[in-house]
Amino acid sequence: MWFILALGSAVFAALTSILAKVGIEGVGSNLATAIRTMVVLVMAWGMVFITNQQSGIKGISKESWIFLILSGLATGASWLCYYKALQIGDVSKVVPIDKLSVVITLVLAFAFLHEKFTAKSLIGCALIGAGTVLMVL
Numbered sequence: 499m500w501f502i503l504a505l506g507s508a509v510f511a512a513l514t515s516i517l518a519k520v521g522i523e524g525v526g527s528n529l530a531t532a533i534r535t536m537v538v539l540v541m542a543w544g545m546v547f548i549t550n551q552q553s554g555i556k557g558i559s560k561e562s563w564i565f566l567i568l569s570g571l572a573t574g575a576s577w578l579c580y581y582k583a584l585q586i587g588d589v590s591k592v593v594p595i596d597k598l599s600v601v602i603t604l605v606l607a608f609a610f611l612h613e614k615f616t617a618k619s620l621i622g623c624a625l626i627g628a629g630t631v632l633m634v635l
Contacts, residue, residue: 512593518581519589527581534577592635601626 522530583592601623608615
């Protein structure tokens with residue numbers, strides 16, 4: 499099931515890039531990010547209420563709150579950078595660079611979460627990096 503959801507995430511992320519590039523035409527990147535964020539906010543809280551998970555707020559630990567807030571700040575910074583990059587650059591160049599997040603995530607997961615960094619991971623990171631360079635040049 500995780501694979502299907504991850505694949506769905508990739509498809510929707512691809513659609514996000516194309517739809518954003520068209521939608522950002524003539525709109526400030528910060529305003530476009532704010533509009534996108536409002537839509538995501540409504541959608542996310544809608545899912546919380548549809549799945550009846552709102553009572554779980556009381557059980558969230560202080561540590562979880564801190565890390566979820568930091569994650570939200572990182573997401574916001576990412577989206578602001580992404581929309582500005584889309585506004586001034588070609589989507590075919592912005593998206594591959596944005597996807598370097600896969601490589602950065604693997605390195606951070608190894609360093610901070612102590613996840614395994616295998617030969618396969620190393621080769622994958624190198625290929626993603628090389629592919630990004632080829633697509634951007």
